[in-house]
Amino acid sequence: MADGFAFEVGARLDGALGRTGVIHTPHGDIRTPAFVAVGTKATVKSVLPESVAELGAQAVLANAYHLYLQPGSDIVDAAGGLGAFMNWPGPTFTDSGGFQVMSLGAGFKKVLAMDTAGLADDDVIAPGKERLAHVDDDGVTFRSHLNGDLLRFTPEVSMRIQHELGADIMFAFDELTTLMNTRGYQESSVERTHAWAQRCLAEHARLTAERVGKPYQALFGVVQGAQYEDLRRQASRGLASLEVAGRGFDGYGIGGALEKENLGTIVGWVSSELPEDKPRHLLGISEPDDFFAAIEAGADTFDCVMPSRVARNAAIYTASGRYNVNTAASRRDFRPLEEGCDCYTCAHYTRAYLHHLFKAKEMLAATLATIHNERFTVRLVDDIRASIEAGRFAEFRTEFLGRYIAGRRQGGGLGPAEGSC
Ligand SMILES: [Zn+2]
Numbered sequence: 001m002a003d004g005f006a007f008e009v010g011a012r013l014d015g016a017l018g019r020t021g022v023i024h025t026p027h028g029d030i031r032t033p034a035f036v037a038v039g040t041k042a043t044v045k046s047v048l049p050e051s052v053a054e055l056g057a058q059a060v061l062a063n064a065y066h067l068y069l070q071p072g073s074d075i076v077d078a079a080g081g082l083g084a085f086m087n088w089p090g091p092t093f094t095d096s097g098g099f100q101v102m103s104l105g106a107g108f109k110k111v112l113a114m115d116t117a118g119l120a121d122d123d124v125i126a127p128g129k130e131r132l133a134h135v136d137d138d139g140v141t142f143r144s145h146l147n148g149d150l151l152r153f154t155p156e157v158s159m160r161i162q163h164e165l166g167a168d169i170m171f172a173f174d175e176l177t178t179l180m181n182t183r184g185y186q187e188s189s190v191e192r193t194h195a196w197a198q199r200c201l202a203e204h205a206r207l208t209a210e211r212v213g214k215p216y217q218a219l220f221g222v223v224q225g226a227q228y229e230d231l232r233r234q235a236s237r238g239l240a241s242l243e244v245a246g247r248g249f250d251g252y253g254i255g256g257a258l259e260k261e262n263l264g265t266i267v268g269w270v271s272s273e274l275p276e277d278k279p280r281h282l283l284g285i286s287e288p289d290d291f292f293a294a295i296e297a298g299a300d301t302f303d304c305v306m307p308s309r310v311a312r313n314a315a316i317y318t319a320s321g322r323y324n325v326n327t328a329a330s331r332r333d334f335r336p337l338e339e340g341c342d343c344y345t346c347a348h349y350t351r352a353y354l355h356h357l358f359k360a361k362e363m364l365a366a367t368l369a370t371i372h373n374e375r376f377t378v379r380l381v382d383d384i385r386a387s388i389e390a391g392r393f394a395e396f397r398t399e400f401l402g403r404y405i406a407g408r409r410q411g412g413g414l415g416p417a418e419g420s421c
Pocket residue numbers: 337338341342343344345346347371372375
């Protein structure tokens with residue numbers, strides 16, 4: 001690890017692709033499997049970076065598209081990079097901006113989770129929305145959601161922005177398709193993403209040489225291919241074999257349209273084609289059953305904005321499902337948000353107090369609820385890691401999901417998370 005980045009595999013799951021490991025970065029280690037907190041605009045909304053560290057998050061992921069628009073990646077660069085800018089000394093990730101840019105294309109916020117039964121159309125957009133992004137073989141032209149300016153992302157632009165942001169782990173610019181795209185479109189999209197991946201590697205090598213003296217930034221290629229086994233495998237093999245000047249990708253992201261029912265299957269296809277000794281990041285999941293399925297199938301790290309987003313709407317994660325602290329049931333309930341939880345909020349505050357803060361629209365409500373939900377999610381993935389190390393993954397899954405699903409059925413929870421990361 002001459003450049004400060006390396007991955008070591010630890011314990012393996014018997015008869016499956018899952019494993020534990022350690023990702024070494026210039027800003028510290030990440031023990032995997034790990035949940036990465038999302039700080040889209042260089043902040044985990046409403047929570048101090050010190051609290052994010054205290055609740056056990058090992059790394060933070062920010063978004064290249066948002067930081068490019070505001071404040072500008074050059075400003076983050078001048079501040080000494082993302083971690084220095086936001087006072088987060090630990091490891092950082094940036095996504096490529098592709099997800100946000102492509103989401104503009106269809107106008108769907110929930111592009112990964114929408115109900116697509118019976119639909120197959122490359123031109124479909126959300127009702128009442130204007131198509132804001134257009135993809136061609138060279139890149140994507142889109143309008144800023146802030147001021148309507150016409151902008152263009154290419155693999156080279158994404159790499160430049162991400163080098164300026166300076167995160168330890170970056171992602172190659174890829175085309176995000178939806179489950180509604182036709183098979184023919186998915187095929188051409190996988191080819192396009194492969195060509196863009198090669199351009200990202202080349203630009204990454206050029207920028208790494210140009211920005212001499214900066215900490216090494218690892219680059220992950222992103223596997224697309226929607227729900228098609230042959231396309232997912234082809235995309236994985238293609239990215240695994242790519243090299244520019246003797247260097248390939250440092251790890252891989254698994255992106256794009258994933259249906260909950262076959263999430264584990266798709267991650268398994270991809271993991272079995274990718275090199276064993278490189279980390280794999282699954283973009284955007286946060287439901288407990290999804291973590292178990294994805295980790296068993298070989299995913300090492302995850303990110304999702306849902307734990308903090310729903311916290312701001314008073315939705316509280318617990319091991320017995322989710323509940324809303326905004327309802328009358330919590331008004332005189334002086335227990336912590338979740339009994340037995342080791343988070344700062346549960347150690348010091350009650351449901352009745354959180355209920356009051358939400359009703360009074362006090363800002364502290366979002367802060368305290370976010371600390372709990374992020375801690376819940378980070379701890380769950382940490383517990384899964386410990387269960388693999390102890391050789392009791394299957395038992396832990398049965399125990400945890402049994403209680404979680406039973407709690408959900410009893411009506412205490414809100415059911416599966418609505419929306420997506
Ligand atoms: Zn708690």
